[in-house]
Amino acid sequence: MTEMIPYALLSRALGYDIFAAEEENVSVPHTLLLFLLQEYVAHAPFDEASYLTANPDVAAAVARGDFSSGRQHFLQRGYQEEREGHQPAFSEGWYLQQNPDVAIAVQLGDWPSGQAHYQAHGKTEWRSPSPETQPAYARWQSLFSTSAASRNR
Numbered sequence: 001m002t003e004m005i006p007y008a009l010l011s012r013a014l015g016y017d018i019f020a021a022e023e024e025n026v027s028v029p030h031t032l033l034l035f036l037l038q039e040y041v042a043h044a045p046f047d048e049a050s051y052l053t054a055n056p057d058v059a060a061a062v063a064r065g066d067f068s069s070g071r072q073h074f075l076q077r078g079y080q081e082e083r084e085g086h087q088p089a090f091s092e093g094w095y096l097q098q099n100p101d102v103a104i105a106v107q108l109g110d111w112p113s114g115q116a117h118y119q120a121h122g123k124t125e126w127r128s129p130s131p132e133t134q135p136a137y138a139r140w141q142s143l144f145s146t147s148a149a150s151r152n153r
Contacts, residue, residue: 046085091130
């Protein structure tokens with residue numbers, strides 16, 4: 001677990017009060033952004049057995065001692081390689097209801113299932129796999145939508 005530093009140190013190091021900043025976008029050092037992303041990924045759900053089963057190359061690398069665990073691989077490389085640390089809950093009926101274009105494609109036989117579509121495209125199109133994950137997807141998407149809107153002004 002990462003220890004918390006006093007807010008005053010962080011604010012002073014960045015040169016502004018994060019909570020009082022009026023700008024939509026502020027600059028942070030690249031190393032800080034990487035650190036924050038690594039901390040986020042480190043606290044994400046992770047299923048070691050499923051990860052190693054789904055990624056035999058990683059299992060072999062762990063067996064050779066290249067990585068101490070599948071989790072270490074995921075933290076150092078797997079997330080960036082779009083490998084999943086765990087399988088999110090998937091609700092076929094809900095996904096098709098929320099994505100009528102996919103439901104039609106499944107009915108026409110273009111996709112065998114909503115889950116197949118999600119794995120191939122939906123997860124990179126902000127399509128949530130279940131009602132349980134929808135609030136998190138919506139929150140993240142709103143953060144990036146706000147950022148994109150302010151860049152396009």
